[in-house]
Amino acid sequence: MKRDLPELDKQLCGVCGSTERWFLHYVRHRGIYRKHCTNCVLKNNPGLFCPICLNFYEHPLPVRDQVMCVRCPSISHSACVAANSYFRNFQCPPCSQPTFSFFSLRRQNDCQEAKTTIVIDKDAAKALFAAARIAAAVMTEAAVVARGTAESRVNDAITAKKKAREALERLTSLVNMEKEKV
Template identity: 45%
Template structure:
């Protein structure tokens, strides 16, 4: 067998960062959000974050609801979309909304929510640069809040699960310690019974003495067995 020599100064290459949306596969290098959706961690573009969490914000003013979806939508002055079940403010839909009401996202389903203008559209010197205007900034902020909320909920759920497992582990350790103490007690009892004919109750330490054995050793052993039994009952 030939021995392969590897350089000592070799470094591990970092994992590649996804540059495409995990839902629509659109290449987006700068505005991908870390989202937990349906139990999976994904990197999604701004449009997909909003489309997949349609009940988390107002489609008109882009205000993110907390909690999501908002409880008692009708009593809180919200209008539900007939098609996608999103919630819009009464002040956003106007005085006389259509019945049934359709939100702007359903009226124009092919229009992207998040789009950047080019430099020539806003009069910049670099015509190919992309500009984040006020509308795009509001859309980006709403998607970022929703993505952060999903990760926060996932972290809380993971913490609750970790605490539950820690309690189960502590209870299991306690039962194992009790079992070991009981085995040690049974072993010591059987040895004394074979050696000197001591009589102990079957469920715990006793105070019976045999003949021909040092009373001090018996007292120390019985005290230790009683201490183990007391610790098992108090823990």
């Protein structure tokens, strides 16, 4: 059964309530399908990308090339950390700065038309791209899990149908044996 959500809920981030609906990504988070803003996708998947250069990890980094944050499971390139901090007590940007945001849009006023324009700079574009890749990877994984669950349920249904058929055949044979006795 599909339920319609109120119009406002369709336009809000499922974590922070952001209303920037152009940049919502549909992801599976803790077993629930939700829309997350770019910033929340990145903050909720810290091990899937480098928080400094915002490169998505398609394959796990070799241990020698990675540096983990001491406060969260965020993994950074050692080359990115070497330029910015020490390895031993490295804290990723979200952990070191409580108000840190991966994705922020600049608003620019146009004097001629008296309207505000949203500007995406290079850093915001990299964050948006990383979040889109993470959302795609998360949903691909969710599709694999859903397919496995569906196949398991199909097998369970086939087994249940077979048992029901065998039970009916057994009942039919018992009824026939009872009729022959009488």
